[in-house]
Amino acid sequence: MITEVVENCQISSQAFRLTLDCAEIAAKAYPGQFVMIRVNQGRAAPLLRRPFSIHRLWWTCGAGSHSQGQSSPFSQGQPSPGYQDRQQSSPGSRYGQQPSGIQILFRVVGEGTAYLASLAKGAKVDLIGPLGHGFELKEPDYCPVLIAGGIGVAPLLFLADRIKEKNSWPAVATANPSAAEKKSDNPLARPWLFLGGKTAGDILCRDEFQRLGFSLAISTEDGSLGQKGLISEPLAAFLEQMISCGLKPSLFACGPIPLMDRVAEIAWQYRLSGQVSLEQRMACGVGACMGCVVEVVRGKNPPDYKRVCTEGPVFDISGF
Amino acid sequence: MSVDLVDIRVNLAGLELKNPVMVASGTFGYGQEYARFIDLNQLGAIVVKGVSAQPMAGNPPPRLVETPAGLLNSIGLQNVGLEVFIRDKLPFLQGIDSVVIVNILGHTVEEYVTLATELSKHPRVDALEINISCPNVERGGLAFGTDRQATFEVVQAVRQATHLPLITKLSPNVADIVPIARSAQDAGSDAVSLINTILGMAIDIHQRKPVLAKTVGGLSGPAIKPIALRMVWQVSQAVDIPVIGMGGIMSGDDAIEFLLAGASAVSIGTALFVDPQAPIKVLKGIEEYMKRYRFHSIREIVGQLDIG
Numbered sequence: 001m002i003t004e005v006v007e008n009c010q011i012s013s014q015a016f017r018l019t020l021d022c023a024e025i026a027a028k029a030y031p032g033q034f035v036m037i038r039v040n041q042g043r044a045a046p047l048l049r050r051p052f053s054i055h056r057l058w059w060t061c062g063a064g065s066h067s068q069g070q071s072s073p074f075s076q077g078q079p080s081p082g083y084q085d086r087q088q089s090s091p092g093s094r095y096g097q098q099p100s101g102i103q104i105l106f107r108v109v110g111e112g113t114a115y116l117a118s119l120a121k122g123a124k125v126d127l128i129g130p131l132g133h134g135f136e137l138k139e140p141d142y143c144p145v146l147i148a149g150g151i152g153v154a155p156l157l158f159l160a161d162r163i164k165e166k167n168s169w170p171a172v173a174t175a176n177p178s179a180a181e182k183k184s185d186n187p188l189a190r191p192w193l194f195l196g197g198k199t200a201g202d203i204l205c206r207d208e209f210q211r212l213g214f215s216l217a218i219s220t221e222d223g224s225l226g227q228k229g230l231i232s233e234p235l236a237a238f239l240e241q242m243i244s245c246g247l248k249p250s251l252f253a254c255g256p257i258p259l260m261d262r263v264a265e266i267a268w269q270y271r272l273s274g275q276v277s278l279e280q281r282m283a284c285g286v287g288a289c290m291g292c293v294v295e296v297v298r299g300k301n302p303p304d305y306k307r308v309c310t311e312g313p314v315f316d317i318s319g320f
Numbered sequence: 321m322s323v324d325l326v327d328i329r330v331n332l333a334g335l336e337l338k339n340p341v342m343v344a345s346g347t348f349g350y351g352q353e354y355a356r357f358i359d360l361n362q363l364g365a366i367v368v369k370g371v372s373a374q375p376m377a378g379n380p381p382p383r384l385v386e387t388p389a390g391l392l393n394s395i396g397l398q399n400v401g402l403e404v405f406i407r408d409k410l411p412f413l414q415g416i417d418s419v420v421i422v423n424i425l426g427h428t429v430e431e432y433v434t435l436a437t438e439l440s441k442h443p444r445v446d447a448l449e450i451n452i453s454c455p456n457v458e459r460g461g462l463a464f465g466t467d468r469q470a471t472f473e474v475v476q477a478v479r480q481a482t483h484l485p486l487i488t489k490l491s492p493n494v495a496d497i498v499p500i501a502r503s504a505q506d507a508g509s510d511a512v513s514l515i516n517t518i519l520g521m522a523i524d525i526h527q528r529k530p531v532l533a534k535t536v537g538g539l540s541g542p543a544i545k546p547i548a549l550r551m552v553w554q555v556s557q558a559v560d561i562p563v564i565g566m567g568g569i570m571s572g573d574d575a576i577e578f579l580l581a582g583a584s585a586v587s588i589g590t591a592l593f594v595d596p597q598a599p600i601k602v603l604k605g606i607e608e609y610m611k612r613y614r615f616h617s618i619r620e621i622v623g624q625l626d627i628g
Contacts, residue, residue: 044389044541044542047389047390047391047541047542047590048386048391048594049593128596280381281382283393283590285593286354286356286357287353288347288348288353288592289349289384291393292381293383294381295380302377303377305398
């Protein structure tokens with residue numbers, strides 16, 4: 001479908017946040033899903049569409065008050081995030097209203113993303129979606145721990161919005177006040193984001209997660225921001241601490257394969273539930289061409305190849 | 321001025337196609353994958369993903385790489401196998417008002433025969449396309465398609481096993497495609513389809529490794545169109561059975577080139593990945609061309625290349 005650029009915002013030296021007017025896609029989308037965007041303006045190069053995970057939903061101004069909707073967390077005495085009041089149009093979450101579009105977050109790495117970076121407000125964009133199997137938020141009593149490597153943070157903000165909606169952090173209205181109290185007292189029980197990158201410029205969306213009430217652990221390989229080293233390093237110790245407090249962490253990760261491998265190892269070590277979002281080169285994006293497979297459960301004979309575009313991009317960590 | 325009426329129906333190998341635009345095997349899954357994005361009833365024919373007697377795991381990833389105006393793939397025929405295809409995939413196509421052609425692939429002649437025999441029992445299967453041209457599997461496939469005698473034997477064996485119209489899909493990875501096409505015809509094939517992908521490769525110079533896990537793969541997309549067109553032209557000159565042309569068709573104009581070169585119908589493959597609506601747009605382009613040059617039927621265009 002043909003959509004229109006609402007805003008294209010450069011948020012770091014290489015990263016852009018593109019807002020697209022596409023209510024139809026936004027209405028169906030859930031965190032972890034993606035869209036395929038045409039980047040060739042009808043020419044033969046770059047030939048294939050490029051997959052981008054949905055970064056966030058977007059609402060137009062004047063779509064009504066966010067306190068509409070009976071299940072709104074904001075109508076239960078929770079302070080509403082200030083940015084939603086301040087901005088005329090806003091990303092994030094609003095109960096009871098239909099979103100008007102989606103945002104994607106991308107780094108300029110090649111011809112396709114350079115083209116997207118060049119798009120101005122009003123430009124037409126051809127996209128299909130929402131596609132794929134996203135994150136599932138099933139367990140009622142867990143502490144979400146999000147782990148992102150670099151641009152892997154993109155789908156996790158949409159997920160964070162959804163977590164916020166579901167749990168209305170930090171206070172949890174549950175039938176068990178002691179559990180709620182315990183949770184709100186303990187900073188470990190807040191939702192966490194472990195955000196890693198090569199260098200400070202790779203660390204994106206900090207403010208957005210903080211506004212949602214997430215606590216952040218940051219590391220960079222060159223030490224230019226946060227702790228020096230890989231983000232997986234502080235993760236294990238942190239999870240151990242959580243578990244010793246009687247909390248039940250659940251992991252949601254997106255980033256480069258080595259990081260996903262490490263997160264899966266940690267999950268296995270501590271017997272934690274979790275989901276990982278994977279990337280692979282794609283052609284069709286709809287499950288037809290079998291091009292984007294990964295061997296999710298390794299070492300089977302014959303190998304069990306799963307399509308990232310349909311069985312994924314989000315896979316359960318236990319099989320990974 | 322009266323409205324120009326154009327007849328876009330095509331009669332091919334005993335099949336009544338409502339139009340000459342088909343979708344190519346391997347690019348359209350089993351049909352259902354694209355049902356959200358395109359009205360399957362508007363397709364001349366759907367050629368489903370190659371089916372083998374047993375499920376196939378396919379090749380290790382990476383399986384894809386984009387090259388200039390092309391797509392290099394090494395899928396290795398990952399498919400659910402005959403049993404699951406009939407049980408889980410074929411029923412979806414039951415309600416579709418388009419011709420359904422099943423692409424079959426075996427490692428041995430016996431496997432092709434088994435596939436043909438079993439699939440012929442299902443009324444939803446309108447025709448079979450014998451895949452003797454997949455470049456991405458070690459045994460079978462291309463091993464048949466590069467040899468005249470092997471082509472003859474497999475097509476003849478399938479011919480004896482089925483009453484369904486038979487299409488033989490030919491490989492461009494041969495010195496001369498004409499003798500292979502003639503063998504298919506002599507063995508009883510009702511049509512030939514060409515071309516399958518062209519063997520190619522891509523190298524990651526930084527890691528000094530092939531990009532694809534299997535080193536080589538099959539090239540498709542606009543990059544191969546001139547080669548496909550040349551082969552369609554050569555084959556259509558040499559055989560009496562209809563030719564289905566494919567290879568890099570992105571637009572109605574591309575399709576017209578294939579029809580002029582001698583193809584009776586065309587297949588859309590890689591273009592689907594760029595635009596799932598591509599077959600509809602190609603058809604629209606064909607109709608516009610027909611109106612512009614006052615062709616009343618597809619048949620009038622086929623092979624009308626004027627070589628002076």
